[in-house]
Amino acid sequence: MSERHTAGTPVRRIEVRDFSAGAAAPGLTARFEQVAQFAQFVYLGRQPILDRAGALHAYELLYRTGAHNYAEVSDDAQATAQVVAHTLGGIGVPAVLGQHRGFVNIDRALLFNDIVHLMQPERFVLEILETVSFDAQLTRRLGELRRAGFQVALDDVSELTDELIGVLPYTDIVKIDFLQTGRAALAELAATVRGHGKTLLAEKVETREDFALARELGFDLFQGYFFARPQVLSASRSRSLRPGLLRLLALLSCDACIFELEAELKLNPSVVVQLLRLVNSSAFGLGRNIASLREAIIATGTRQIARWAQLLLYADSGDLPWRADPLVQLAGTRSRFMELAASWLRPADDEFADAAFMTGIFSLVHVVLGSTPGAVLEKLGLAPHIREAIVSGRGELGTLLRIAEVAGEGGDAASIAMAPAAPAGFAALTPDVLSELNLSAAAWFGAHVGDATV
Known part of the structure; x- marks a missing residue:
């Protein structure tokens, strides 16, 4: 990424006021009450990107955990999820980007996830981290994203290699x-890249001489x-959205109608505020503001709301980072x-993929809420085939869940898949x-499930 990780970097903090009446979502359990001492603000860094005339062209969006102006990244997927969530919902695209584009660092796992489509291609550039390895599967995915309108940037290039030349077409x-x-x-490096018709961006320019060169x-x-x-940038942080998000995801899994979604959202003002910020942020290029909750649901679409809710569920983890919350880690990796x-x-x-994801997400909710699977899922009104998969192991989703459980414990999951009854x-x-x-699932949330330090 295009910044130095120096603790002594001077801070210029811009506070973005939140005028919402963000009431807390009901139903927090004792377990989460113990870790629900949230920071007052959410934070986001941004660094200008200029053109040859010295005019502002774009911003790179940077992960920040506080007002200190340096990154503390332990999980690339978590960092990107929080950057996107804070930009779209926590602060809002107009306040963060104005009329400009935002470069977002992204790792391999997120490139293959639907969450990437929360970002409007005309407003966001996907900046591929230098740790990402390229192969045929990844280049196909980049082709899909570019056809969808995204621009792709390669980060931290420092030498001319065969691999670089091979990925330039993508x-x-x-x-x-x-x-x-x-x-x-x-x-030679600059001439080769320019010869392939690519835009050249000089990063970490620190002197007038470097700029002139x-x-x-x-x-x-x-x-x-x-x-x-x-x-x-900073904005006021809402209380945990998890309970409301879980109920919202449950409704979406049942193909609930707009009236049911609207009724559930009205019970959770904090979730409503996030949704309206998302839609009014111009992330969908509607060209108008959304004034009502029902209009927001129609304009956004249920699949896009599901992506957004999943992102917020990942990004919202109270005072414990993802790596430090074993239940969040396990549920996320399994799903x-x-x-x-x-x-x-x-x-x-x-x-089928969406239903499988939600089966994984809800398979551990009873542990989080201190109840039994049947009781919790009955109250949530989850889709019957997902509820039966979790409670009794029935159907294809039930078999997939057993495979995921065994695979997560390092057991012989293939024997379940290849059994005559499968x-x-x-x-x-x-x-x-x-x-x-x-391995891909572990990369999504990180592999250190047992690290439970605050």
Whole structure:
């Protein structure tokens, strides 16, 4: 990412006022009350990206946990989820970006998740972290996202390699790190990238001499401390949204009508505020503000609301980071594993993948709420096939859940998939496939489930 991680960086904090009456969602259990001492604000960093004329072109959006102006990233997926959630719902796109684009750091796992489509392609650039490895599956995905309108930027490029040349056809912008790139190699690197028709962005530019050199070499965009240090934006934090989000996801899993969704949302003002911020943020390019809750639901669409609710559920974890909350970690990893497995079995069946994801999310809710699966799921009014999968292990989703449970414990999940009683097609979940899916799911929330320190 395009910033130095220096604790001594001076802070310029901009507070964005929240005029909402964000009432707390009811039903917090004792377990969450113990960790519900939330910080007063949510934070987001942004650093300007300028064009050759010195005009503001875009911002890079940066993960911040406080008013201090440096990143403390332990989980790339968590950091990106919070950046997107804070931009779309916590602060709002107009306050964060104005009329400009936002560059968002993104890892491999998030590139393959529907959450990426919460961001409007015309407003956000997907900045691929330098830790991401490219393969045929990833380049296909980048092709899909670019056809959907997204621009793709490569982050922290510092040398000319065969791999870089191989991935240039799947990218639009190349960010060359002026702190890491040797001056002797800079001209050839810039000429090669420019020769492939890509936009050149000079990042970590810290001196007038570097800026002059970048202009001379034909760079189009510029970013670094020579121009501006990151700003820190903040807005008031709402109480935990989890209980309301869980009920909302349950309704969405049942294909609830607009009136049912509207009635549930009215019981949770904090969730409503987030939804209206999302829609009014211009993230959907509606060209008008949304004045009513029903209009917001219609304009957004239930699938988009489900993506948004999943993102907020991931990002909202009280005082405990994701890695420090074993239940959040386990539920998230399991749900992602089930979604991936369902997509592997039925690549064209989005409804099956969505149902598998929700089965995983709700399979541990009874532990969080200190009750039994039957009691909790009955109150939530969950879709019958999802509830039966969790309570009694029935159907395809029930088999997928058993596979996810065993795979999560390192057991022989393939024997369940290949058993004579398994649903048709499940034998495709071979040990190699399950291993790959398990690794991908672990990458989604991070692998350190047992790290329970605050």
